[in-house]
Amino acid sequence: MAYELDRPALDTALAKVFDLIEETDAGTDLPGTTRIGVYSPYAGYRFPVYLAIQIEPDDFSEAVDGLLGRNGTPFILLSPTRELCSSKAEKRLTDKRSGFVSLSESVAIGDKRQLRLLRPLDEILAQFRGTNLPPPKEDGAKAFFPTPPDATWGDVSIRFKDGHTVSVKAKSAGGVFNYTQMGMANKKNGDPTVQWELLKTFAEERGILDWSSNKAHRRNQKRRELLAADLRDFFRIEGDPFRLTDDGKGWQARFLISPDE
Known part of the structure; x- marks a missing residue:
C-alpha cells in the first residue's frame, strides 16, 4: 500500500511549531520545495523559511542553488534529515x-501526534540569529530594541527616569535607554537633539501637545516629523507614532508616555 504525504498539512504544522508567519502562496518552481512561512523574531526582521524534501543529494543541491539564486536576503531551509545536505551545500548556505x-534533529511527534521542538527555537536557530540579528544592546552607541513583530504603537510605553534616560516597553520587550542609545544625540557635540527635548515635552504634557502648552512653537511641526522618524527607526514599527488631536489643533502620541515622577 502506498501512502501519499499530505504536504500542505505538513507545511502548516511546521509553520506552527517553528512559530512562523504563515503565507497563503507557499509554492515555488523548485521540485519538492515549498515556502512554509516567514521567521520574524523582531519587528523589521523577516526571513523566508523553506521546506525541501528530495530523495537524491543532487536534487537537494539543486534546490539549495535555486533558493540562493532566487533570494537576495538570508533564509532558513528545513529538510527531513541532514543526509542530503552535503558540507559543500551547507557552506554555500552559510x-x-x-x-x-x-x-x-529538531522536531519530534508528541502527544496527540502533534509536532514539538526538541530544543528551544532560539537554540535551534542560534547560528542563524547570531549572523543576522544585532546584539540586544550596544553600549555608547545606538541600541537595538527587540520589538515584537506584531507590536503596534499602542503597545509602546515610554517613561522618563531622568532628563537623559527612559524606561521603554513594547509588549514583552523592555529596557532602559539614554538619548544616545535611542539615536537622538547631536553628532557634533553629543548633546540631546531637539527631537529628544520634544519627546520630553510630550512626556510632561502626558502625550498631548497643542497651543495651550507653554512649550508650543511653530517649529514643533518639523521637530515632530523628525521625532517620528527617530522613533520609527528605533522601534521599527510602521506608521506615524503621532496623530492629530480631535480638534485638529495639536498632536497626540499613539503610545503611552509619562514624565519622571
Whole structure:
C-alpha cells in the first residue's frame, strides 16, 4: 500500500511549531520545495523559511542553488534529515548568511501526534540569529530594541527616569535607554537633539501637545516629523507614532508616555 504525504498539512504544522508567519502562496518552481512561512523574531526582521524534501543529494543541491539564486536576503531551509545536505551545500548556505535545519534533529511527534521542538527555537536557530540579528544592546552607541513583530504603537510605553534616560516597553520587550542609545544625540557635540527635548515635552504634557502648552512653537511641526522618524527607526514599527488631536489643533502620541515622577 502506498501512502501519499499530505504536504500542505505538513507545511502548516511546521509553520506552527517553528512559530512562523504563515503565507497563503507557499509554492515555488523548485521540485519538492515549498515556502512554509516567514521567521520574524523582531519587528523589521523577516526571513523566508523553506521546506525541501528530495530523495537524491543532487536534487537537494539543486534546490539549495535555486533558493540562493532566487533570494537576495538570508533564509532558513528545513529538510527531513541532514543526509542530503552535503558540507559543500551547507557552506554555500552559510556563506550567504542562510541557515539549514535538520528536522530529525529538531522536531519530534508528541502527544496527540502533534509536532514539538526538541530544543528551544532560539537554540535551534542560534547560528542563524547570531549572523543576522544585532546584539540586544550596544553600549555608547545606538541600541537595538527587540520589538515584537506584531507590536503596534499602542503597545509602546515610554517613561522618563531622568532628563537623559527612559524606561521603554513594547509588549514583552523592555529596557532602559539614554538619548544616545535611542539615536537622538547631536553628532557634533553629543548633546540631546531637539527631537529628544520634544519627546520630553510630550512626556510632561502626558502625550498631548497643542497651543495651550507653554512649550508650543511653530517649529514643533518639523521637530515632530523628525521625532517620528527617530522613533520609527528605533522601534521599527510602521506608521506615524503621532496623530492629530480631535480638534485638529495639536498632536497626540499613539503610545503611552509619562514624565519622571
